Amino acid sequence: MAIIGSGPTGLMAAEVAASAGLRVAVFDQAPSPARKLLLAGRGGLNLTHSEPLDRFLPRYGAAEPLFRRLLADFPPDALRDWAADLGVDTFVGSSGRVFPVGMKASTLVRAWLRRLDGLGVTLHRRHRWTGWDADGRLTLSNTEGQTLALSPRATLLALGGASWPRTGSDGQWTGRLAELGVAIAPLRPSNMGFEVPWSDHLRARFAGQPVKSVGLSVAGPSAPHQSVARRRIKGEFIVTDSGIEGGAVYALSAPLRDAIAADGHTLLTLDLLPDRTEAEVAQRLRQRGAESLATFLKKSLGISGVRAALLREFTPVADLSDPAALARSLKALPMPLTGVRPIDRAISSAGGVALDELDERFMLKRHPGLFLAGEMLDWEAPTGGYLLQGCFAMGVAVGRGIVDRLNG
Numbered sequence: 429m430a431i432i433g434s435g436p437t438g439l440m441a442a443e444v445a446a447s448a449g450l451r452v453a454v455f456d457q458a459p460s461p462a463r464k465l466l467l468a469g470r471g472g473l474n475l476t477h478s479e480p481l482d483r484f485l486p487r488y489g490a491a492e493p494l495f496r497r498l499l500a501d502f503p504p505d506a507l508r509d510w511a512a513d514l515g516v517d518t519f520v521g522s523s524g525r526v527f528p529v530g531m532k533a534s535t536l537v538r539a540w541l542r543r544l545d546g547l548g549v550t551l552h553r554r555h556r557w558t559g560w561d562a563d564g565r566l567t568l569s570n571t572e573g574q575t576l577a578l579s580p581r582a583t584l585l586a587l588g589g590a591s592w593p594r595t596g597s598d599g600q601w602t603g604r605l606a607e608l609g610v611a612i613a614p615l616r617p618s619n620m621g622f623e624v625p626w627s628d629h630l631r632a633r634f635a636g637q638p639v640k641s642v643g644l645s646v647a648g649p650s651a652p653h654q655s656v657a658r659r660r661i662k663g664e665f666i667v668t669d670s671g672i673e674g675g676a677v678y679a680l681s682a683p684l685r686d687a688i689a690a691d692g693h694t695l696l697t698l699d700l701l702p703d704r705t706e707a708e709v710a711q712r713l714r715q716r717g718a719e720s721l722a723t724f725l726k727k728s729l730g731i732s733g734v735r736a737a738l739l740r741e742f743t744p745v746a747d748l749s750d751p752a753a754l755a756r757s758l759k760a761l762p763m764p765l766t767g768v769r770p771i772d773r774a775i776s777s778a779g780g781v782a783l784d785e786l787d788e789r790f791m792l793k794r795h796p797g798l799f800l801a802g803e804m805l806d807w808e809a810p811t812g813g814y815l816l817q818g819c820f821a822m823g824v825a826v827g828r829g830i831v832d833r834l835n836g
Contacts, residue, residue: 429453429830430566430580432557433596434461436816437802438586439540440823441830446547448831453580454549455568457556457596462537464588464595468775468816469533475511475820476504477813478520487814489682491807494783498821501828504813507820514539523663525813557587559604582797582830586823589777589803590615599777601804608795611782617774618808619681619815621673622688622696623767630741631669634734640664642735643699644676646683662702667734671765672696678775679810685768685778698761700735710755721748731758738763776815778808789829790822797833801826 429445431438434456446452454461465473477484481499488495508518508526516536517529528536544551554571561567565577590599599615606612626635644661663676677684680696687694701709709729716724725731731739740748742761747753771777781800785792792798801822809815 429582429584429834430455430578431584431586432456432568433584433586433588433802434458434551435586435588435597435802436462436465436819437823437826438584439544440820441584441586441801441827442544442549443540443547444824444827445830446544446549448827448835450831450834452547452549453552454544455552455555455557457554459553461541461551461553462533464592464597465816466533466537467592467595469536472527472531473533473536474525474527474811474813474816475518476507476526476817478504478524478526484814484817487812488807488809488818491783494807495818495821498825499817502821502824504817507817510820511536514543523812557585557601581834582799584799584801584826584830585804586800586802586826587804589780590771591617591774591777593772597777597803605781608792610785610792613779613782613806615771615777615779616685617681617768617771618685618776618778619678619811620685620771620774621668621769622671622677622681622684622765623769624671624763625766626667626671627741630667630737634667634737635669636667637734638664638666638674639734639738641702642676643702644680645697645699646680646687646694660702671767671769672763673769675811679812681810682778682808684765688765688768693764693766696763696765698738698763700731700739700758700761701729704729704759706755706759709758710751713751713754716751729758775811776803776808778806780804780806782806789833790826791829791833799826799830 429450429452431442431452431454434454438454439462442452442454485492485496511518514536516539518526519529520526555568558567558569561577565579566583568576587601588597591597602612661676661679665672665674665677684694684696712728725736739757739761742763743757747757781804783806786800787793790799790801802819809818
């Protein structure tokens with residue numbers, strides 16, 4: 429069998445198929461495998477999350493029914509056991525996210541490639557998939573200008589979406605699959621930043637600074653994904669020259685993106701004091717004496733620096749002297765978002781091949797022997813371990829599906 433793409437989904441499918449005795453060849457256009465996984469792990473590879481599945485599964489939104497099945501077969505604990513079998517122990521961080529003890533993706537990837545080599549998996553670097561020839565053979569080209577035409581018993585395309593194109597995830601496969609009549613939802617950014625109309629003062633003073641321990645929610649009654657909009661997100665994000673990015677923002681990126689697509693803009697509501705009630709904050713503000721507002725907020729409520737700047741950026745001047753109005757701003761500060769950062773700057777992408785084009789083995793219903801998996805499909809998940817867990821679990825499932833079909 430042939431696998432096109434050496435990301436976590438493709439390599440996991442290769443391991444499952446080779447462990448079952450199949451001959452597996454993996455092709456990738458990059459000079460080294462798992463480039464996106466290595467890039468994602470530069471600051472510590474967040475493999476999965478430790479929260480219970482009843483909280484884990486809703487992170488997949490509309491694709492939750494699919495991942496309920498996938499994670500039943502390969503749950504987070506199974507992923508941790510798999511890493512341990514490679515000699516890579518993991519730990520649960522303070523946020524519940526799971527990382528390798530050494531915080532390095534390279535250690536895991538090297539051990540994984542050694543295992544695949546021992547299973548007889550062949551890895552062909554610098555080979556770009558170009559489609560099929562007139563006889564229906566799979567075609568690839570390499571950097572020497574040679575063209576390969578193959579007739580594998582099964583082909584898995586695990587080519588990624590359209591984020592981080594320098595790693596090979598450029599979305600160019602959409603045209604070839606569309607020619608086969610495959611339904612494809614437009615590729616869109618996911619887990620990305622958003623544009624905010626900063627004042628020159630805030631941009632100059634605070635771009636690059638983190639905003640920690642705040643609550644975030646999608647504002648407005650027309651916000652899509654209402655179940656997500658009602659969920660209280662607590663975390664941190666970073667102020668950038670053009671807007672905001674970071675883990676807490678990524679957790680709400682889908683409803684924020686969809687709201688901007690529908691209306692051209694939306695609001696992100698910030699709770700600058702998530703561990704205090706509005707009544708407590710208002711009571712404290714009424715105790716202000718002759719101190720300046722900046723001094724009082726810093727000493728009494730711990731609001732200073734970038735959080736104080738955000739408060740002044742989006743609070744009407746008249747409300748700053750009204751304890752009740754100021755308390756409302758501190759607990760529900762409306763931040764306008766006017767745009768979405770482009771897909772080539774996103775961590776992942778949404779859209780792709782419609783799930784109903786595939787059978788339960790991840791094989792195209794109208795093209796027997798051709799399997800698709802990973803970020804090519806129309807699903808998305810936030811960072812924090814959910815995205816990678818989904819890719820690994822899908823790799824296990826499609827690998828088993830291919831084995832099942834080829835072994836009859």
